[in-house]
Amino acid sequence: MTEGRDQRDDNQTKDERATGHNRSVKSGYGSQESGSGDTESRSPVLGEHPDATVDKTEHSGGAQPTQRDDDTHRATRHHQEQEETGASKVTIADREQNDGPWVDLGQFQPDETSVEGLPSGPRQEYLTDRRSLNPLVQIRWAIRVTVSALVFGLVVTWGLRTQGFTSQWGAGVVGVLLFAGLIWVILHYRRWVYQIRTDAIYLERGVVTHARTLVPYVRIQHVDTSRSPVERMLGLSTLVVYTAGSRGADISIPGLRPQDARDLQRRVKELAIEAKGDDAL
Amino acid sequence: MNLDYRSVPYRIFENVSRIAGIVIVSVVFSTGDGSQGGTESTGLEPLVLGGFILFGLVAVALWEMTYVKRYEYRITPDTFEIYSGVFSRREREIPFKRIQNIDVAQNVFQRALGIAEVRLETAGGGESEAVLQYVSRAEATRLQELVSDRKHGESQRDTEVPDNTLFELDSNELAVLGLTSANFNLLGLILVMFAVLGTPVAAEQVSPRLSVLLLLGPALAALALVLLWIVSGIQAILRYYGFRLVRHEGELRYQRGLLQQYNGTIPLSKIQTVMIRENFIARAVGYGNLAIETAGYAPGQDGNSVESAIPIAKRDRLFDLARTVESVGEVEFTRPPKRARLRYVGRYTIVVAVLVALLAGINTTTGTLNDWYLGALSWALVPLAAHLKWTHLGYYYDEGYVVTRSGFWTRQTTIVPYYRVQTVSETQTVFQRRRQLGTLVVDTASSGGFWGGNAVALDIDIDEARQLRETVHNRFQWSLRERRTQRIRRFEAAD
Known part of the structure; x- marks a missing residue:
């Protein structure tokens, strides 16, 4: 069942791209298509999305419904950092500057154009607000924490017994570890935020070490969803995004409902395809 | 085309010496009456052994002959194809466009035979994509030329510019290189070893003989240090003897080595980061080295260090050379705020405290270290250490690049162009x-090891870090668009 759905998405995508390409030819960008290769590989060379010129409502009909509504209230908890979502300054690229020395043109905006007449930027409906993970992921982490606390506790208990302590000490250690672990789980869940931004995936996570990461779509090599047995039991899924980077090259977003993960995978895939155009390496 | 026939004897020699090495090692380490080693036990055995050796030799010779015979490579307009394997065959096609480096290496024996090893590298995988063992020297050069021509496409061939020598190592620099390249990883190990073994505790607990080390300890440590210095100096001189860096169309070419001659390329279009590394000896005399990192596996990379593109040069010259590759402007580093220094004081104080606690622990269990509290005197070094760590930190960014610097023992300056950014993060520990x-x-x-490649601006103000994260990301997006625009313009211009 899932495969059928994916295929449908693919076909739809292809259609969109094909029509977009036709349109680009009509509106006179054909002159640039002197390179080699087929249609699919040439559109990235053109740089931007020809079909983004077209009225955006056309796509919202075809695209999957976004879950923005139920996510908005979830994200309000983090509204203090809402300004990080970016889109506030609007500057238009100065065409004269493109040839000359580099100039800071300000914030990258989805709707501005850098090349004459070529529209650019990702389609708005793929973007999301700041989202938290599904609360069920806490159970997954709690299981992991409990298991490691028990294993560690057993070793410690054994070690303490050889030193002449009673098992109660071991139990105490396990208790403390479990308590700390469960607090970590809750905090970890509260810290985790992800967002599909105009040009990058934004992640915020970490209890001991806070980390905020931007993963540009252009740099995405491939996107996976994976489900471990525990995740399947809980009805969760993990999205893994791979880049060619050297450290922390793969970024995973755990604790997504399977349909969310697939939806997110689709969005990221689309955005990554759109963003293509420069050699990653 | 096939491999050079002269590679057959060399390959046999290589294999046999390897096997002989294993046999010798096993004989040395066996007790002496092992079945392979004990030749004098009966009269028959030398004959049997000789037979085995002969059989082995013939087998190896046959194998190598077939291997060389069955190894074939072809050059098609777009790909480099290799057909290899004696029993299980493998056909490999490598598109020219994807080849990043083509390197030629020749050791003394190979030079005598006139053969060379050719390695092709792509961005993928952790090892060479193809290794031709071995072709003739002329063929190696021809392949190198051919690949670099094909890689850049026939279209750009007409814009041929004469090779431009960027750097040539002179004898003065070679001497400085020898004097300044001590391997400090080993040094640390030796010092720790002497520190641990030289203590009276170790002498008492492990073996009384070790107390000799306590007396000789400092002298031995000094001797080991000097020896290490000399050995690594000689190594560096042998490695970089006759170093020459040339710009050839879209790539940099270098050659180096006295015994093992090496010829490599660095594709300019694949450069990820440029690093300037100065260890504290070299820094004292104003020298350093420059490394260029490309994506994927880089040849000549041992463990976690990246091979130098310029083994040694004056600091200013290094920056000038870096600018021929990446046009970064005048770099003026911003240091982290002064409170970062306090952090290091705190950190090193904890280290000292742990050390003293350890000494105290040793004292309570063994009762030999009555003056354990003197360890606390080492705290006197803490403010200095913290200050030194802090002074060598820095970051800088301009329109096209972000540059970071860190490290006291080996100060590393990393120059990253925005269009090479993969991900940007900002982290904050407790x-x-x-x-x-x-x-x-x-x-x-970049392919650099754990510490290589990434630009890390350590301990800067958190608001600054957040802002910088967004700035780097935005400039990255802009640099991409700029490159894209340029490409389209090039297309238009070509029409």
Whole structure:
């Protein structure tokens, strides 16, 4: 069942791209298509999305419904950092500057154009607000924490017994570890935020070490969803995004409902395809 | 085309020497009456052994002959194809466009035979994509030329510019290189070893004979240090003897080596980061080296260090040379806020405290270290250490590049062009949160080991780090668009 759905998405995508390409030819960008290769590989060379010129409502009909509504209230908890979502300054690229020395043109905006007449930027409906993970992921982490606390506790208990302590000490250690672990789980869940931004995936996570990461779509090599047995039991899924980077090259977003993960995978895939155009390496 | 026939004897020699090495080692380490080693036990055995050796030799010779015979490579307009394998065959096609480096290596024996090893590298995988063992020297050069021509496409061939020598190592620099390249990883190990073994505790607990080390300890440590210095100096001189860096169309070419001659390329279009590394000896005399990192596996890379593109040069010259590759402007580093220094004081104080606690622990269990509290005197070094760590930190960014610097023992300056950025993160540990500090990590697709490649701005103000994260990301997006625009313009211009 899932495969059928994916295929449908693919076909739809292809259609969109094909029509977009036709349109680009009509509106006179054909002159640039002197390179080699087929249609699919040439559109990235053109740089931007020809079909983004077209009225955006056309796509919202075809695209999957976004879950923005139920996510908005979830994200309000983090509204203090809402300004990080970016889109506030609007500057238009100065065409004269493109040839000359580099100039800071300000914030990258989805709707501005850098090349004459070529529209650019990702389609708005793929973007999301700041989202938290599904609360069920806490159970997954709690299981992991409990298991490691028990294993560690057993070793410690054994070690303490050889030193002449009673098992109660071991139990105490396990208790403390479990308590700390469960607090970590809750905090970890509260810290985790992800967002599909105009040009990058934004992640915020970490209890001991806070980390905020931007993963540009252009740099995405491939996107996976994976489900471990525990995740399947809980009805969760993990999205893994791979880049060619050297450290922390793969970024995973755990604790997504399977349909969310697939939806997110689709969005990221689309955005990554759109963003293509420069050699990653 | 096939491999050079002269590679057959060399390959046999290589294999046999390897096997002989194993046999010798096993004989040395066996007790002496092992079945393979004990030749004198009966009269028959030498004959049998000889037979085995002969059989082995013939087998190896046959194998190598077939291997060389069955190894074939072809050059098609777009790909480099290799058909190899004696029993299980493998056909490999490597598109020219994807080849990043083509390197030629020749050791003394290979030079005598006139053969060379050719390695092709792509961005993928952790090892060479193809290794031709071995072709004739002329063929190796021809392949190198051919690949670099094909890689850049026939269209750009007409814009041929004469090779431009960027750097040539003279004898003065070679001497400085020899004097300044001590391997400090080993040094640390030796010092720790002497520190641990030289203590009276170790002498008492492990073996009384070790107390000799306590007397000789400092002298031995000094001797080991000097020896290490000399050995690594000689190594460096042999490695970089006759170093020459040339710009050839879209790539840099270098050659180096006295015994093992090496000929490599660095594709300019694949450069991820440029690093300037100065260890504290070299820095004292104003020298350093420059490394260029490309994506994927880089040849000549041992463990976690990247091979130098310029083994040694004056600091200013290094920056000039870096600018021929990446046009970064005048770099003026911003240091982290002064409170970062306090953080290091705190950190090193903890280290000292742990050390003293350890000494105290040893004292209570063995009762030999009555003066354990004197360890606390080492705290006197803490402020200095913290200051030194802090002074060598720095970051800088301009329109096209982000540059970071860190490290006292080996100061590393990393230059990252925005269009090579993979991900940008900013992290903040518990300790950093206390002081409103954060770390900015700009990840690239460079191949460098754990510490190489990434630009890390350590312990900068957290607000600055956040802002910088967005700035780097935005400039990255802009640099992409700029490149894209340029490409389209090039297309238009070509029409």
